[in-house]
Amino acid sequence: MPLLPVPATAILPPSSALPPAPVAQLHDEAFDPSRLGAYHLDILLTEGHCRLTVREAARQKVVVLEDWTLAAASALPALAAGHELLGRAGWAGVRLAVGGGAFTLLPAPLFRPGDEAAYLGLHYTLGATEQALAYALPPGSPAHELVSIFGTEAAVAEWLQATHGPTARLLHHTSALVAGLLHQRGPAAPTRQLYLHLAGPELTLVVLGTQLEFCNVFAISTPEDAVYYTILVMQELGLNPDQDTVTIWGDLTSESAIFTLLRTYVRHLRFGSRPFGLQYSYRLNELAECRHFELFSLAFCD
Structure with a gap:
């Protein structure tokens, strides 16, 4: 199984030391912050961003979505200290996914x-403020015999434990992506397919068939980088850019440079939709369907 680790050079430094600022704050009027026990809080930390959703447990409906700029993952506790939701305890469940290429996949046995x-040390050198953690991929799925080993800032893990207790889950963003993809395609094993997810300077590529065949995060700085890694993975795994469908999610549009360039090399390139099985507030209608797939997919993580 060609599960390739990412070298440490793929981990990019924070681009800014500016204080957190809201990019989007979408709240449904039906959300009742006095009843936190009726909701799940899902958080995604990626390069330069902290994104969160509040999901009503009874209806599995996303009623809040927020996007904040964040200079570094270690700044999460400071953001939470002044945030009306992040720093409050009492949720029905809390899941936090961290981005970056500091991860590898290991056979469960x-x-x-x-x-x-x-x-993790075989592929990535932990910094003085980081720690390594493990998360078992979804049980009963083509990825269930794999364990994700990943690195994160110790301050993030400590904050999650202190604020939300031992039941709060911490995992790598690729685990959320894989869980969402497995949920999206259903129980039947379709033809092998390549899935792409773009989040700032991080391009995640996943190939799923009867099993999880490939999962990796690449650091990119140009549209050409995205095309190079996409075609490389397709060639290495025997996929044909002229015949095989490639589905893409993330921070891009049909007019973006990356999508435009990819389309010249991949004949059957399409945007993915939001995860099935969830409901979404009308407040999210202004967002493209291909955005926040990893964040929404935290709903399918144990």
Whole structure:
């Protein structure tokens, strides 16, 4: 199984030290912040952003979506201290996914709890403020025999535990993406397909068939980088850019340079939709369907 780790050079430094600022704050009028126990809080930390949703447990309806600029993941506790939702306890459930390429996938039979740093150390050198954690991929799925080993800022893990307790889950963003893709395609095993997700300077590529065949995060700085990695993975795994469908999600539009260039090399390129099985507030209608797939997909993570 060609599950390739990302070198440490793929981890980009924060682009700015500016204080957090809201990019989007979409709240449905039906959301009742006095009843946090009726909602799930899902958080996604990616390069330069903290994005969150509030999802009503009874109807599985996303009633809040916020997007904040964030200089670094370690700044999350400071953002939460002044935020009306992040720093409050009492949710029905809390899931937090971290971005970046500091991760690898390990066959479950080989995993031994307590050795996370050693496994990750084969591909990535943890910084003085980072720690290694593990998350088992969705059970009963083509990825269920894999464990995700990933690195994150210790301050993030400590804040999550202190604020939201031991039941709050911390995982890598690729685990949320894979969970969402498995949910989206259903129980039947379709033809092998390549899926792309773009979040700022990070391009995540996943190939799913009867099993999870490939999952990796690449650092990109130009549209040419995105095309290079996409075609490289297709060639390495025997996919044909002229015949095989490629589905893409993330921070782009049909007019963006990356999509325009990809379309000249991949004949059957299409945008993905929001995860099925969830409801979405009308407040989210102004957002493109292909955006926030990883964030919404946290709903399918244990």
